[in-house]
Structures are given as structure tokens and as C-alpha cells.
Amino acid sequence: MIQITPDIAIDESELKESFIRASGPGGQNVNKVATAVQLRFDAAASPSLPGDVRRRLARLAGRRMTKDGVLVIEARRFRSQERNRNDALDRLVKLIARAVEKPKIRPKTKPGPAAVLRRLEAKKHRSRTKERRQKISVSEQ
Numbered sequence: 736m737i738q739i740t741p742d743i744a745i746d747e748s749e750l751k752e753s754f755i756r757a758s759g760p761g762g763q764n765v766n767k768v769a770t771a772v773q774l775r776f777d778a779a780a781s782p783s784l785p786g787d788v789r790r791r792l793a794r795l796a797g798r799r800m801t802k803d804g805v806l807v808i809e810a811r812r813f814r815s816q817e818r819n820r821n822d823a824l825d826r827l828v829k830l831i832a833r834a835v836e837k838p839k840i841r842p843k844t845k846p847g848p849a850a851v852l853r854r855l856e857a858k859k860h861r862s863r864t865k866e867r868r869q870k871i872s873v874s875e876q
Contacts, residue, residue, distance in 0.1 A: 737824070739831050745783045751775040752823075754816060755809075771811035774823040779804020784831075792834035806830075 737745045754769040778784060778792055778800070793800050800806050808830075810823035846854070 737828065739828055740835055743783060743785075743788070743831070743835060745776070745781070745831070749776060749781055749783065750824075750827075752820065768816070770814060770816045770819055771809060772816065772819040772823045774808045774810070774820075774827060776806045776808075776827060777804065778806050787837075788831070788834050791838075792831060795830060795834050 737747060737750075739745060751774070753773045753775075755771045755773055756769050778789055778796075781789070784792065789804075792806070793804070796806050799808060806827070808823045808826050810819040810826065812822055813819050
């Protein structure tokens with residue numbers, strides 16, 4: 736079990752790892768050894784996640800989440816497979832932990848009377864400035 740919060744834990748059987756060849760550091764090693772990790776977590780079908788956390792996770796994951804609700808994390812930062820596995824798992828845990836946090840609800844506010852007055856005065860001032868830039872037409876009498 737992978738513990739995310741005291742209430743939420745993910746069973747390791749819900750995660751699927753596949754190893755792919757990675758570009759980047761490693762010299763000739765990258766041509767021979769599949770060190771990059773592709774971690775898949777089916778968030779849509781996971782019994783471990785509550786519905787509100789699942790929705791926030793989908794929003795946070797963005798394009799890393801497939802249409803079927805599978806979260807795909809690729810880790811290819813390191814030269815060794817084990818370090819990439821740990822990196823992918825850490826990133827998954829941090830992403831789910833961020834999704835667990837409920838966003839603060841911002842109360843709707845209105846500008847105060849003084850702020851409204853300042854805005855209107857600024858608009859009048861700007862209007863007068865632009866008005867003075869116009870050419871004065873001389874009308875014949």
C-alpha cells in the first residue's frame with residue numbers, strides 16, 4: 736500500500752509500470768537498456784480515490800490523463816531504472832496529495848464606494864486628455 740494521506744492509500748496492484756528506452760544522459764547505455772519508466776494509474780476505476788479527489792486530479796493532471804481516466808506519468812530523468820521508478824512514484828504521490836487539498840472558496844466582493852469614485856475620476860481625466868488632443872475645427876460664420 737502506498738500511503739498518500741492518513742485517509743487515502745493506493746494499492747500497488749492498481750499501478751502498472753512499463754519500461755521504455757529513454758533519450759538523454761547515459762551514452763551507449765540508452766541504446767541498450769530500457770531505463771525510462773511509464774507509470775499508469777487508472778484513476779477513474781480506482782476504489783481508493785473519493786469522487787471529489789478524482790475530479791480535482793483530472794483537472795490537475797491535464798494532458799497526462801487519458802480520456803479513459805488513466806493517469807500516465809513518464810520518468811526519464813535518471814540513468815538508472817530504479818531511480819526513474821522512484822521518481823515516477825513520487826510524482827504520482829505528490830499529484831494525488833495536491834488533488835486531496837480542497838481549494839479555498841473565494842468570497843465574492845464588490846469594490847467600495849471610494850474605489851468606484853477613483854475609477855470614475857480616472858476615466859473622466861483620461862477622457863479630457865484625449866479630448867484635448869483632437870483638432871479644433873474652425874467653422875465659418
